[in-house]
Amino acid sequence: MEIFAKLYLGDCREELKKVEENSVDLIFTSPPYADSRNKTYGGIKPDKYVEWFLPISEELLRVLKSTGTFVINIKEKVVSGERHTYVIELIMEMRKQGWLWTEEFMWHKKNCYPGKWPNRFRDSWERLLQFNKQKKFHMYQEAVMIPVGDWAEDRLRKLSSTDKIRDNSSVGSGFGKNVSKWVGREKVYPTNVLHFATECSNKKHSAVFPEVLPEWFIKLFTKEGDIVLDPFMGSGTTVKVANRMLRNAIGIEIFPEYYNLAKEQLESTKLYLL
Amino acid sequence: MEIFAKLYLGDCREELKKVEENSVDLIFTSPPYADSRNKTYGGIKPDKYVEWFLPISEELLRVLKSTGTFVINIKEKVVSGERHTYVIELIMEMRKQGWLWTEEFMWHKKNCYPGKWPNRFRDSWERLLQFNKQKKFHMYQEAVMIPVGDWAEDRLRKLSSTDKIRDNSSVGSGFGKNVSKWVGREKVYPTNVLHFATECSNKKHSAVFPEVLPEWFIKLFTKEGDIVLDPFMGSGTTVKVANRMLRNAIGIEIFPEYYNLAKEQLESTKLYLL
């Protein structure tokens, strides 16, 4: 099977027009949060966030297959002591565009940012909003089943990325090495709460989310040969994981430095696939 | 110290009028979810939920002290394949009433209800929305500190003596440099994600939330002798826990059977206090 990765350098509001309608199986993305990544996206103000995003979600609605899924990773920031409402406003407005707000998954970040304040604790969770175009969509629940018992989460978390790469070819999907240890164990379906640590530490580039996050949703909502889109590619975590899992990938990134980084990483993934 | 428990039988829209304004330190409640508990509040339809709740939150705003906190345990249900929007609409509307949406805590239900559906997984989290009347409110963070993570045990135990002596002034403000700061520390502040199992005991009445849930918020937002209010008392979990923790309690319940159950349970708590 020939797997492609199409990368576009530019503003996704423009670049998305090049993507064919009803062609994408899964959109997984983490758009710049309000007031962050100022240099690349001009630092969207919280009050302007919905207005800024709606034209993009309109395009995403166009390119997604009717059976496809859109998963967006987002969290509202605190503005003058309050949680801002732009995320929940966005949900309301996207529904007016025709999106169905199917589910809200919870990403529990085990290693959240530290800090102490007189009026709040550390924020250790983010939203993963699932949107669909219709009630019936493709979902491969068996692909993300987990062994009974809570030890599984720990095992998965501690697998190094090299371990995962090495064994992917033989297993075809996901978490590789430890699969052998699951044989004979009873498996259950997971819940809508995901426990993953962020990848910080001193790598050359640290992504905003760990590879296991897009991996989980790619397994759940696509099969091999499907098309995965990330309109805010960043350093290309989603695209890279998609290709490794034998899904086609489309990535858009406005910032040349990130775009090039993504391209480099894809090269090494390609070599691995051969 | 004399601790009271005032229980009212009736519709909280009426009974709340009997509560003095600016008198309550913490409101902790889990209102009937849309379409559930049909017999008590007439089975509020999801589309009417906000409209139904706003007069109540208006009264709650009146009775709460300016330094007090309102915590509401709620989760939107699925209606025709979508998460309904009544919860996020409620947030928007309560802000118009003057409430500040300070924070959204996450209750991760470790043993959530079993089940399987073709297009979604088990729902294992609920929202705990924190509202306040002003930016400054009472919060006793030290009361809910938790043991430090396992990482510390392994690592700090073996710190060399030079590491322990090393002063931080020479290195600047780097937190990581200064590991010695963590020697002897056993407690850290929690995050905004709470991991509590639901109580599935075989009592006659199963509460909608475990006792540790109101306990955690009562510890965090009140001190002994303060007043805790639950306008949807149910079988009285919040009221009972409050009294046991030497906080005064006010509870309102519309359904006589629950009201009586709460009264019974309070009697035994009283005996315990003596």
Next chain:
DNA sequence: GTTCCGCATGAATCGATAG
């Protein structure tokens, strides 16, 4: 070849200070 330890680094938030 393990295990152990030093260390940088996070989608943070508040309060004070400065323009």
Next chain:
DNA sequence: ACTATCGATTCATGCGGAA
């Protein structure tokens, strides 16, 4: 009064070099 910048505060993780 309203915005921009800066310092202070705080944990958990994985990499890489050392034992």
